[in-house]
Amino acid sequence: MANFAMVIDLHKCVGCGACSIACKNENNVQEGFFWSSYQHKTTGTFPNVKYEYIPTLCNHCENAPCVKACPVGAMYKDENGITMHDAKKCIGCKTCMLADPYGVISYNKAHPHKLWKDNSSAIKDVTSSGTETSKKAGVPIPYYNPEREKTYAGIRPEGVVEKCTFCDHRVKEGELPYCAASCPAKARIFGDLEDPKSEVNTLLNKHKNFQLKPELGAKPKVFYIRQY
Amino acid sequence: MLNRKNWLLISLVLIGIGTAGALNILINGEEVMGINNDVPWGILIAGYVFFAVASTGVGLISSLGHVFGMQWFEAISKRALLASLILLLCGFGVLLFDLGNPLRMLNFLLSPNLSAPIWWMGALYGLYLILLLLELNYSLKNDHHKVKPIAKVAFFVKLAAVSNLGAVFAMLYARPYWSGAFYPVYMIVTAILSGAALLSIIYYFIDNKKAEGTQSLVKILGKILTAFLAVTLLMELWQVLIALYGSTPGKYSALMALINGPLSIRFWLMQIVIGLVIPLILLLGNNYNSRKVFNAAVLTMVGILSMRLNFVTVGQIIPLWSGENLIYNSYIPSWSEWTVIIGAIGASIFLYLIGEQKFDLTISESGNDSKVMASKAQLNS
Numbered sequence: 227m228a229n230f231a232m233v234i235d236l237h238k239c240v241g242c243g244a245c246s247i248a249c250k251n252e253n254n255v256q257e258g259f260f261w262s263s264y265q266h267k268t269t270g271t272f273p274n275v276k277y278e279y280i281p282t283l284c285n286h287c288e289n290a291p292c293v294k295a296c297p298v299g300a301m302y303k304d305e306n307g308i309t310m311h312d313a314k315k316c317i318g319c320k321t322c323m324l325a326d327p328y329g330v331i332s333y334n335k336a337h338p339h340k341l342w343k344d345n346s347s348a349i350k351d352v353t354s355s356g357t358e359t360s361k362k363a364g365v366p367i368p369y370y371n372p373e374r375e376k377t378y379a380g381i382r383p384e385g386v387v388e389k390c391t392f393c394d395h396r397v398k399e400g401e402l403p404y405c406a407a408s409c410p411a412k413a414r415i416f417g418d419l420e421d422p423k424s425e426v427n428t429l430l431n432k433h434k435n436f437q438l439k440p441e442l443g444a445k446p447k448v449f450y451i452r453q454y
Numbered sequence: 455m456l457n458r459k460n461w462l463l464i465s466l467v468l469i470g471i472g473t474a475g476a477l478n479i480l481i482n483g484e485e486v487m488g489i490n491n492d493v494p495w496g497i498l499i500a501g502y503v504f505f506a507v508a509s510t511g512v513g514l515i516s517s518l519g520h521v522f523g524m525q526w527f528e529a530i531s532k533r534a535l536l537a538s539l540i541l542l543l544c545g546f547g548v549l550l551f552d553l554g555n556p557l558r559m560l561n562f563l564l565s566p567n568l569s570a571p572i573w574w575m576g577a578l579y580g581l582y583l584i585l586l587l588l589e590l591n592y593s594l595k596n597d598h599h600k601v602k603p604i605a606k607v608a609f610f611v612k613l614a615a616v617s618n619l620g621a622v623f624a625m626l627y628a629r630p631y632w633s634g635a636f637y638p639v640y641m642i643v644t645a646i647l648s649g650a651a652l653l654s655i656i657y658y659f660i661d662n663k664k665a666e667g668t669q670s671l672v673k674i675l676g677k678i679l680t681a682f683l684a685v686t687l688l689m690e691l692w693q694v695l696i697a698l699y700g701s702t703p704g705k706y707s708a709l710m711a712l713i714n715g716p717l718s719i720r721f722w723l724m725q726i727v728i729g730l731v732i733p734l735i736l737l738l739g740n741n742y743n744s745r746k747v748f749n750a751a752v753l754t755m756v757g758i759l760s761m762r763l764n765f766v767t768v769g770q771i772i773p774l775w776s777g778e779n780l781i782y783n784s785y786i787p788s789w790s791e792w793t794v795i796i797g798a799i800g801a802s803i804f805l806y807l808i809g810e811q812k813f814d815l816t817i818s819e820s821g822n823d824s825k826v827m828a829s830k831a832q833l834n835s
Binding site: 258259265291294295296297298299300315316317318319320321323324325326327328329332333334335336337384385386439442 | 483484485487489490491492494495552553554555556558559561562564565566567569570571572573575576622625626627628629769770773774775
């Protein structure tokens with residue numbers, strides 16, 4: 227079985243955020259939530275200033291703290307080393323969010339995608355409201371990727387957490403996670419750690435790399451190479 | 455002093471207030487709660503910790519009678535068991551409002567994850583609830599032979615449950631303020647503290663009603679309270695000093711939020727001064743006068759409520775990612791969350807008063823009446 231991981235080449239990453247947008251489209255991620263996000267840091271004083279930009283996502287840790295902490299096994303590792311979430315099992319206790327060192331788990335405390343139930347429009351009598359669009363389209367959520375439903379709740383219901391799944395539904399079809407496929411600079415390299423010839427392994431051997439918060443012992447599988 | 459009728463009325467008003475918040479959460483969902491992705495655990499978790507730990511503490515003090523055979527405590531064991539049961543049920547009640555999908559609780563049995571401390575929390579407190587019902591049932595029937603073995607098992611279950619509750623937080627090792635071996639022990643200590651305080655309050659009213667005006671039990675409970683106020687104060691001191699000493703990232707900044715940041719007034723004024731220092735001064739300065747013990751116990755409980763809120767908040771106040779400028783995570787509890795806690799306090803008072811009326815909770819235990827009375831008489835002399 228595979229053990230999927232991701233290498234992010236910070237030298238190639240331009241910080242455009244296309245990964246986050248692509249992720250939202252692919253996974254029907256609602257407003258305010260980011261499965262794919264970033265951290266940035268500005269240090270020093272002018273003229274000696276340094277800016278760092280680090281794209282972040284679920285690290286799919288080998289020793290995942292969120293999986294250990296979930297009382298009902300709703301967070302679990304699948305056969306390909308991906309940390310998965312079962313929205314049908316989740317009781318909404320939120321312990322995984324506190325166990326997670328990276329802040330990549332979000333909680334649906336409200337009904338998701340509320341925009342489509344909103345009656346207000348940006349410009350009155352000119353632009354359409356969410357409700358109007360939804361009505362005209364004849365579906366509750368007009369912009370929606372049904373592919374997501376293959377392996378996970380297409381839209382996560384109220385009262386459960388949600389997180390990145392490395393686009394397991396695409397990976398199963400032999401495709402790349404959508405963030406990796408959409409990156410204009412090809413900064414995200416996805417592959418199998420078990421396969422010695424994979425590009426992931428090649429890059430990790432070629433370059434010095436680092437992981438986020440490795441000291442916690444979670445064995446995160448998102449590796450960063452080179453510098454911004 | 456207020457009589458029973460007035461207390462019933464007060465508790466019903468509190469329940470009414472709580473029902474408003476509870477209904478708001480049930481109808482509109484957790485959207486009406488202040489929790490967010492940065493601070494996923496709010497005051498309902500703090501409230502659950504408050505009730506569950508108090509329940510265990512009251513139970514642990516009852517163990518002194520049923521397990522260790524201290525006769526003074528055999529006299530209070532029925533009331534302690536009843537109080538423990540009510541507090542546990544109120545704790546579970548509060549917790550259910552914090553779950554996104556409480557109806558899926560069955561997954562604890564169908565799909566258990568034994569490596570999750572929160573699973574063990576459910577298992578151990580569930581087991582405690584069963585043992586508590588059995589122990590109370592046989593105690594009320596004065597069936598001493600059945601009570602003893604149950605009480606012995608329950609003693610270990612209580613210790614396991616309350617220390618595991620500390621471990622639920624201590625094992626969240628991504629949160630430096632909570633992680634480590636401190637909180638499992640701290641939970642045991644503060645359990646006994648809340649147990650002694652609550653039983654002091656209960657016995658203040660009961661002793662007052664008695665014609666002979668005996669104050670012996672309040673006196674003994676006051677002594678336990680004093681000892682555990684001192685131990686708790688010391689534990690707080692070490693927690694502060696150790697975090698300050700090393701300046702470990704995360705732990706240090708969380709501590710600073712507590713002692714010199716947004717939580718500092720609640721910490722110093724409510725938790726330390728009102729909850730620990732003033733009760734300690736009240737108790738040490740006089741011969742465990744019943745009224746003073748009562749006052750100290752009430753202040754202690756106010757302090758413990760604040761202690762649980764601070765404990766839950768401080769662990770989440772530091773962002774997982776922070777640059778040079780630290781911006782604290784913010785969480786403002788909504789009125790619905792507050793009122794659920796208020797309602798649960800009302801429910802515990804109400805249920806206790808009903809229990810006190812329905813059951814015979816006096817000390818006719820195991821035919822040991824004469825011995826108990828003798829030891830009480832001795833104490834009073």
